[in-house]
Amino acid sequence: MAGHYGLDGKLIQKYYKENLSDFREWDLLSHAEDYILFPKNISYHLCIDETALTSGELYTILSSKKGHGRKGTIVAVIKGTKAEDIINVLCKIPEKERNIVKEVTLDMAGSMQKIIQCCFPKAIQVIDSFHVQNLRPQSYDKNVARLKLAQWYESIEKEGYRNFSTVSQTIKNNYERILNFFINRSTNAAAESFNAKLKFFRASFRGVADMTFFLFRISKIYA
Known part of the structure; x- marks a missing residue:
């Protein structure tokens, strides 16, 4: 849109970030580069998957099927895939809230299974029959x-x-x-679909120059 009106797109984006949005007052700002967490979005049925939000850098995403890929979908976005790191973040969610989860769909990665077993011990684990x-x-x-x-x-x-x-x-x-x-008959299709949305969102901005601000924006839309 900036190009259409002959405006400086980078300048407009900077103005939005620093003046129009509440990015600097975001309560997750101090640790957003490492993780963002939304316990309120916990539901009975969750998905866990990993995706590259920047070139070569993987993030683990825990999402709620109840959100249907819209607001209320993101439960957590955590930098990396190391089980111990993910567990440390997810265990910040009170145990009582984690224990309401009945089912988590995931892939065959052993690290994912360990994460779910530790953080959501009452949930059954379902590997997509794909x-x-x-x-x-x-x-x-x-x-x-x-x-x-x-x-x-x-x-x-x-x-x-x-x-x-x-x-x-x-x-x-x-x-x-x-x-x-x-x-x-649960599958991990919801996680795959949501990952595709995030990648499309990333592509629409021609990559991610500021990961923290990118996470802020997706949290406003999907959390």
Whole structure:
């Protein structure tokens, strides 16, 4: 818009940041570069995923499905993916509030599972069945899926496919988390969709020059 009217876009952005917004009075400003946290957005069903908000720098995002990708979605955005760091931040949320969470969808990363186990011990963990496509038919319940998965695993072991050894071991280690999909048919699609929104928002500004201000802006829209 600045270009259309022959104005200096950077100057307008700076004026908005320093004068029109309440960025300097933001109560999360002192630690926003490391994490932002919104306990009020905790809900029964959460998603956790990681995404690159800047080139090469990963952030862990905990989001609420209840927010539907709009205001109330962000529960936490935390710099990095190290389990201990994420746990330290999420444990700032009172235990009583964390214990209301019933379900968290996630990927197969061991660090994510550790985070959820420590911070949301009463929640079931659900690994998106996208990772195991042959278990997706809608007619299956958890017990039928358990049998199908066991048969698949047994056939891989019997045939001795070396190329599948790592995959089969990973699935074996995540057996129950994968089968938990069949309780509520929950997937991590909400997290993937929200990550795409954040990347589009980032792209619309041609990258992120000021990460703290970027987090301030997305918190105003999505938290």
